[in-house]
Amino acid sequence: MRLFALFAALLLSYSVAALPGNYLAATPGNADFALVDRHSQALIMVDEQDHKGVLRAVNSLQRDIQRVSDKQLSIRHSGRAKQLLIIGSLGKSALLDQLVSSGKLDVSAIAGKWDAFQIQLISQPLPGVEQALVIAGSDKRGTIYGIYDLAETIGVSPWHWWADVPPKKQPQLYIKAGTAFNDAPKVKYRGIFLNDEYPALTNWSNEKFGGYNSKFYLHVFELLQRLKANFLWPAMWNNAFADDDWQNAVLADEMGIVMSNSHHEPMLRADKEWNRYGEGPWEYSTNRANIYKFWQQGAQRHKKLESIFTLGMRGQEDEPMSEGDNIELLQQIVADQRQILRDTFTEQPIESVPQVWALYKEVQGFYERGMRVPDDVTLLWADDNFGNIRRLPAAEERHRSGGAGVYYHFDYVGAPRSYRWLNTVPLAKIWQQMALARQYQADRIWIVNVGDLKPMEFPIDFFLRMAWNPEAFNADNLQQFATDWASQQFGPAHAATIAQLLQGYTRHNGRRKPEAVEPGTYSIFHYSEAQRVSAELTQLVQTSDSVQQQLGPALQDAYIQLVAHPLKASRAVFELNRAVALNRLHGEQGRASTNHQAEQVKFWFAEDARLTEQYHSLGDGRWNHMMSQPHIGFTYWRNPPANLMPVVSLASPMPVADMGVAAEGSAQSWPISEYAGQQLVLDTFYPHGQLQRQIEVFNKGTMPFEFSAKASADWIQLSHSSGKITVEQNIAVSIDWSKAQTGLNQAEVHVQGTGWGGAKVQVSAFKPASTATTGFVEADGYIAVEAASATVGDNSSKAWWQKVDGLGRTGPAMVAMTQADYQLSDLSQAPYLEYPLYFHSSGNFTLHSIVAPTLQLIPGRQLRIAVALNNGPPHIVDTLPDHSEQAWQQAVLDGVRTIKTPLQVVQPGAHRLRIYLLDPAVVLQKLLIDTGGLQPSYLGPPASLLISPEPG
């Protein structure tokens, strides 16, 4: 950890160490180093024998300083000046070596370390030099990271090129006196995978660069450098990195980017190269000689470039091999690949050649059934393609010399539904998962599938910074990171607000990915769910618009890309689907308003297209094509070839007055079919429950009509009892509890307009005999509590419930955390969450435990909690009871699993519900107790009212 930053973190709670330090002086002090001041500029000194990649980075720094200060510093390989910026890699810079040997500089903290750098001010290092700022790297990348650390610190965002973030103009740049720190990464290989890159990234790169050539990759590599990353799986859908342009590989090596190919492309050869050059089928059992030769060529080609060789084999196009579960064959393949490496790298032991075996999908099964590779091969575990890590190293697996890594996803093409369009992963989820990876020492490689790269800027940034230093992040500073990041891109004035917007739209997309949102997702019948989500998103958009207006013109493009577009586009898809749901409902009910809802569908479909077009026209088409991923009109996992507007219903209302009446909670409407036993019924009212329920009176024709509404009992209150309906109008029904009798009250509201008899809507209200004294009160047939509303007990350093903001669909989550390999020995010692409840009823109820779809990670482990009511015995609940493909698909679509278990409440009154921690990685979000009236909804009903006991 960077010392300086650590210090700051200790002083400032919630501050994050992850963004570059504040060694830039806001105002110059006496002893500060003047990089640029009014009168002079420092001289950049770099050895011409230093790595070519370092020299390239120094040139980049020169441009960055000019971007910020409008001053161009000189770069020299020799000479002196009062203020020197000395940049060099240990062993590659004569000047640096001289400073070390002369005792002016102590580099023992970084020497021999992987990718380490040191930044230090030294006085009078040389004759005639007053001060030098030294950026020293333990190796090529270490120096480069030091260079970009300074670039970022003076005000150039890593995203200045990729997201049009303007440099923070400062005419003078001073480095604080006393600046001296060093840093090195915790995860050895940190990278991204450009994947699923057609149409967006491909069409864009074709238009801007003529393809996936080195002109394109230069920008990718530089982004990785600025984010202190070092690893890349290149685009491969119809591309072959090294074969398309050999300069790709040359430049990567020069810039310190370690190349590999994606998990299913062994031996540094792209899948598509086999299409171009392979002879015979891609079947090792029948075509070994040709494939062997193909791989030999790969090893030979990349022998001199820094690489990681992927071992193993899958079918082409990332499909399982046709032989299926043939472990013996796969072991032969790995042995052959190792032989090729031995034959290629004759001057070094095979164990020192970086190799990886990607345990992706069915390949993990091979491992679990006993297949092994030599210890020096890194095992790359994977998530379930939806951000839930499937497996981490068990204790006995952590001693392997090759270590382990994680392949993670921000983008995926496959079942149950592809997600390729917007950023849909909340930071807290990435943190929760990757912190586990770090804890279980899967930290040799962290690679994340980022799709088209844009618009994943925010989670890419977080993922790579966390890979650099996982310990810099904790549950309490994630929001601060977002604020700091927003501040880096847009300045401090609106940073906290922008952080809320980022969290807001990712929480929404985390509830359900836009591609999987359907007209029926959010209930239009219960708990005003769709309406509440709509209001939430509308509020976010209004806030965003207000922020955007206050930002200067230079920030507009970046703001649209990083904040406004993903927020507004997410909302458009949500509102489109809500409008489709209402359109269909109104269509089925024959409402004249059906067509208005159809117009809404068309509006949001057009709005989505408009937002895409706006994005594509930013900076005169700088990001043209980049948002062209189709995202509306899914019918299965694969996206449609273009956005398809959902089919809408259109009514042809006639010039008549024709009343219809619907009751909240049902699609049914009057006139009803008595023949089928239908009736209109409002859900039962309870004290402390939903205050109003709506009766909707609507017109099926175009001529207005008068209606009257009359309640048959005085305990029913109506918002109004008559009116004239042109299109539709709601009557809000509420209860005057002072007039209701104890127990069940039943009556009806009679709505008369056109037609025979009028509609009768059944209304019932249950007034309990007892008065709730304390706790979350049962009402409307349920008790709902957010997980984080618990009182936490018995947390220890070995096991604890951790509140994590931004991890729940509707509130913070409570995460079961433990020391690695912790095994609970005594349930009575288990940390617990306690919820006070008040039941008006008793019986055999159902507890819905809503948890994130995390997986059990370590073989033999479960994801258990224990549930106890009052002092009763805890019942163990397995929160991953169903391992079927179907259950998994449901869970990752919903973003949660819901586990239903019986909960017997023997008598009404106050009770305490406890949830005990048994296994780590359980992420508890919400608890629902269905006492008989829980209605279907996506997010569950809002939390029940909490009554606190009167003081005294």
Add this chain to the structure above:
Amino acid sequence: MRLFALFAALLLSYSVAALPGNYLAATPGNADFALVDRHSQALIMVDEQDHKGVLRAVNSLQRDIQRVSDKQLSIRHSGRAKQLLIIGSLGKSALLDQLVSSGKLDVSAIAGKWDAFQIQLISQPLPGVEQALVIAGSDKRGTIYGIYDLAETIGVSPWHWWADVPPKKQPQLYIKAGTAFNDAPKVKYRGIFLNDEYPALTNWSNEKFGGYNSKFYLHVFELLQRLKANFLWPAMWNNAFADDDWQNAVLADEMGIVMSNSHHEPMLRADKEWNRYGEGPWEYSTNRANIYKFWQQGAQRHKKLESIFTLGMRGQEDEPMSEGDNIELLQQIVADQRQILRDTFTEQPIESVPQVWALYKEVQGFYERGMRVPDDVTLLWADDNFGNIRRLPAAEERHRSGGAGVYYHFDYVGAPRSYRWLNTVPLAKIWQQMALARQYQADRIWIVNVGDLKPMEFPIDFFLRMAWNPEAFNADNLQQFATDWASQQFGPAHAATIAQLLQGYTRHNGRRKPEAVEPGTYSIFHYSEAQRVSAELTQLVQTSDSVQQQLGPALQDAYIQLVAHPLKASRAVFELNRAVALNRLHGEQGRASTNHQAEQVKFWFAEDARLTEQYHSLGDGRWNHMMSQPHIGFTYWRNPPANLMPVVSLASPMPVADMGVAAEGSAQSWPISEYAGQQLVLDTFYPHGQLQRQIEVFNKGTMPFEFSAKASADWIQLSHSSGKITVEQNIAVSIDWSKAQTGLNQAEVHVQGTGWGGAKVQVSAFKPASTATTGFVEADGYIAVEAASATVGDNSSKAWWQKVDGLGRTGPAMVAMTQADYQLSDLSQAPYLEYPLYFHSSGNFTLHSIVAPTLQLIPGRQLRIAVALNNGPPHIVDTLPDHSEQAWQQAVLDGVRTIKTPLQVVQPGAHRLRIYLLDPAVVLQKLLIDTGGLQPSYLGPPASLLISPEPG
């Protein structure tokens, strides 16, 4: 029975005696009577003292003869001519009485009879008179009926005014020598009820006559006279016959129309008169004095007019009385009403005053629970409002002096769904029900609710002719009647074809009334059902168009009213619903063709409006308003205020190529959700089953694409294996049984176009080990037989199965008929229907017995059949097992009841299924045996293939 007609009926099988006789000579013979010839015309002789109604009818006859021959005969009260047409009522015509007393004429066959007439040629009846054609009536109406019998015989249809049927022009009119016959009605009171008359009839009568006044009723009365009817319940929705225009009542009496009021309007006072004049509530328990006075006025007002007094009381607007089941009160009411009649008709015994008690709806319940009225009051039983008579007189009830009658419906407003628009009742159904009424002596009154009168011309005609002489009709001559009727209206050339059209559209409407046809009614998934019905209707319309083109201009208006409009309008509603179903399906599947189907919906909605408009503009608006009954857009029993076009789905296909694939039998389409375990499957093929099943390949975008289809086994045959899809195309799948293995064959068809992987459609074919030898062969998981495909055994004169054409939804029905009150004593003697079946499988199957929704008619009776397989014991099946309101509503909507009973088939092979007759009035239409593969459809699958054993 008319003697002459009886003779003809004996000579010509299937000829009907119901239409007026052929006593008109086609070419003049020597002894024929010349009514009109080239040189002279007969002189009409009528006594000026005869009934005013007779004189009016004579004037009408004069006009009719002129309409036909363009010659006006003179009407004289005295004088002589060579050819005399002598018309008179016995006792009201001096000339007639003179002929009788002189022995020239024998009227003993009609004298003293009710409504009888005699038509006879006599030679030299008087000095100077060569021949006289005598029309003699036993009373006023008898004479009138004789007059109109002649009018009809010479070529004036009873519908010449009401349906614009032109007279059959004949310059010369001769009555055959020897003409001599008499006739009298079998049912005493025969009439119609103008009901549910707003908007159509009311707006029309307002426009043409200024309301329901005597100018309007004149035409109604004359129609009744021409159809030899004598009874009317007048329009009463917002009308009061006698109070609106007293001349209504005066004219009715003059023209021999016996008036009453509808079943719930007692004592000859209209419901609406109470609104105008009544004091206090319509509650006898609290307002007896006022209501008593109100009724007294009614009796007094109608004392001198021929009437039937309705006794009893219901609530206003034809609702049950608010007191509910108050038998005591109702008995008091009847006693008071009888007292009023005694006080009014002081000069005759109360028993001779015609009185009726309508046992409608809940009132029947009063009777069944023991309430009785004096024996001289006619008991008017009713149908269930859907043409199924609820009750007929039991043996002990047939001795009542007042007798019994039936109130029947061609039109109804109420649950489960009103039917008010077109004629929906097949003749065969009317015949089957009313023949029972006659058999059980409910023949004092036959009255039928005819709605707006038009367009019920055809069934009104049939009902009233059958009322005149029920014995003239039998199961075998109904189609001939339709042909004769068509011939009467349109001439003989196309009569048989037109009869088929009449039967065709009424069969269609009899399957389900247009108001109750919904998008899902006819299956668009199974047995090509909706498509077959569409083809059937299209064929009818094409035939009709062809007939219409060949008819002369004078017949066009009548043809449109009586044939073309109801046929085309029925089709439009069917096709509208079919298009809605396809539109919704295609919408759900996202097909580009969704919009085409939406256009189809709009087309048929517009076509319906166009047909209405065409009807309304006939004869310069002669029938304006008459077809204005709303009939599209029902959501419950009541019609919408105007035709509401169903909500349609509209897609917005994008300019892409996007394949979808559906398999016949399911709404599902590829791409499918593997996640939900979906797959595309065609129903299993069987030898002798459906020959082809379709795979539908369609486009969701607007750019064409190429597809290929490949079967994974050689026993699957595809109609084509590739093609280019712009909108959609079917691939017909069939089986090469020579290549299939015995047992279950399973393979798939792989359709590839756009998108990943392509669609796989599961295909299976079951090839039985055995070869079917004889019988209806099991295939596709069922055996289906039309009831009439039976071999009939053990028919006797006491009980017999009668085949009735036009009574089934898909074929002739088999009707259980017995002598009245017949009780089966020995099942082994029961007539049976036998069906040879061949099963390829065995097991516990389900027999679906599909019967008409007839009711059991006589208390204590059931509607049973017995089912036996081979020589096994017969199992008794109650075909009316569920007496709930819901079951009844389902049955009358569907036009059938389906009774499911187990049928155990112990081993495959040939079997004989027998259905034994146990109770009369069972109408068996179809039998389905579900052996595991029966799919949902409205009409059931088409009949299974019948294999006849090889001769020898």
